[in-house]
């Protein structure tokens with residue numbers, strides 16, 4: 451399998467965590483999101499992923515985009531521990547928490563949105579920071595509240611799941627943007643715990659071949 455991604459992309463990071471958790475071998479193909487105006491916009495890449503976003507997984511003749519679709523595809527086609535464990539109710543909770551981060555929050559703080567704010571709308575750096583604080587704040591507050599109901603050792607009960615694979619990259623990116631975690635003790639507890647796991651550490655942005663640290 452080949453994973454087109456970028457070291458600091460939260461959506462790519464989710465998929466790397468999932469691949470590592472399931473013990474799957476894959477080949478990383480870096481797509482530099484900033485170089486030459488962004489390699490994600492090049493024609494060859496857009497043929498794989500018309501959205502011009504990473505990640506994209508290529509598995510033989512199958513091309514899958516959208517990180518959550520990729521994670522579910524891996525769960526359904528590959529051996530290894532489940533990213534969506536449990537019964538229908540538990541899996542629905544895992545999907546809901548995953549979407550809270552991947553569908554409600556991440557699109558609002560994505561690179562192209564930040565670029566549009568500063569380049570097209572001429573928003574100041576200070577106003578952009580206020581935007582980030584606002585959307586991270588709303589999403590993390592809601593997520594923290596949900597965790598009080600759902601979390602055990604992991605975000606949903608006592609098994610690692612896709613929700614944890616979404617949590618780690620979103621907190622990583624929050625810290626990059628200077629968001630404080632003090633108001634989100636459950637989120638911080640889980641983040642610290644998850645960071646101690648080998649398969650999560652191996653997926654860290656700084657461990658990737660294209661990392662620029």
Ligand SMILES: N[C@@H](CCC(=O)N[C@@H](CS)C(=O)NCC(=O)O)C(=O)O
Pocket residue numbers: 458459460461462483488490502503504505515516517518552557560561562563
């Ligand atoms: N919903 C998509 C989001 C993908 C996405 O937004 N990727 C970001 C990096 S985390 C990206 O490629 N950004 C490039 C850009 O904004 O131009 C997924 O989960 O795969």
